Amino acid sequence: MPVGTAVAGAVGGFAGAMLDSLLGATIQLRRWCDACNRATERRIHVCGGVTRVAGGVTWMDNDMVNLISTAAGGLLAVVLAGYST
């Protein structure tokens, strides 16, 4: 494997992880369980109670954040690898 491709993969993976953290800390959907007074990502908490939205974007759940971050990191890696050859 060419060195450029390996570097592109590493940079893309790093960028994806950074984006994941960034989105998770900003627009990712946050929920709150009033029964336990605890933050959670679940619609139904482990206690069985229904949680309420406490912030973030409604459709931007953890799966969506992971998907976007992985796709963006992978895309960046492909673009970088293209430039490196």
Ligand SMILES: [Zn+2]
């Ligand atoms: Zn609870």
